[in-house]
Amino acid sequence: MQTVKVNNQTHVVDVPGDMPLLWVLRDILKLTGTKFGCGIAQCGACTVHMDGQPIRSCVLPVGDVSGREITTIEAIGEQPLAQKVQRAWLDHEVAQCGYCQSGQIMSAVALLANNNRIDDHAIDQAMAGNICRCATYTRIRSAIQDVSESVGVWQP
Template identity: 70%
Template structure:
């Protein structure tokens, strides 16, 4: 049995240590907000937080997580930064099809937690690995800045 701390709760899961966290989240624990995109850490749709840092869960073996805190899109709104990012996303209607957006929000929250007032190149460095096939990049950038402004306020 592997013990995982997901969104503040301990989950005991009976899975092989090399199973990617994404499979455990979606298929074992039932948290389906985190999406499967490419499966090779190239698109960002599966992004979650491990101790507050953005990590691609499709490539992360559960056996390597240990006691570190896992946060998914289902609970990120409970943090002040997460709540501000979600509000900015709604205010600017960032989402089009939405498939990549839980990953986008997770990456954006991790960025703002580390860099409260990011410039364009900070946003590039943190968000370039999150791909959106609808092309919502312009609104994502605006929403991150809006959330950063709200944070400063």
């Protein structure tokens, strides 16, 4: 039995401790907004927040997350900053096929939440681990820049 706190709800799930968190999210808790991409922490599609930090849920054993706060794409919109990000994503029509986008948004929100100075280089560093098969990168950059400006942390 494993205890996980996801989106402010505590769940007790009957799975082995070495099961990746992503499997628990998608297959047990049916939170399918988080996607499976590569399974080896190289693509970023499975990004969720653990205590506010972006992590790759495909390589995190669920046994290691007890006592931590997990936030997924389903609940990130409850945070004011994330609402701004989602708004900017719509304004810029960032998504194309959309598969990588929940991971992109989770990384973008963490970047904005954890930095008080953002420039192109900071975007490169924070977003490089999230890859997009449709190459929506320029729109992702513009959307992040917009939010950075609106909250006053854009310092090119």
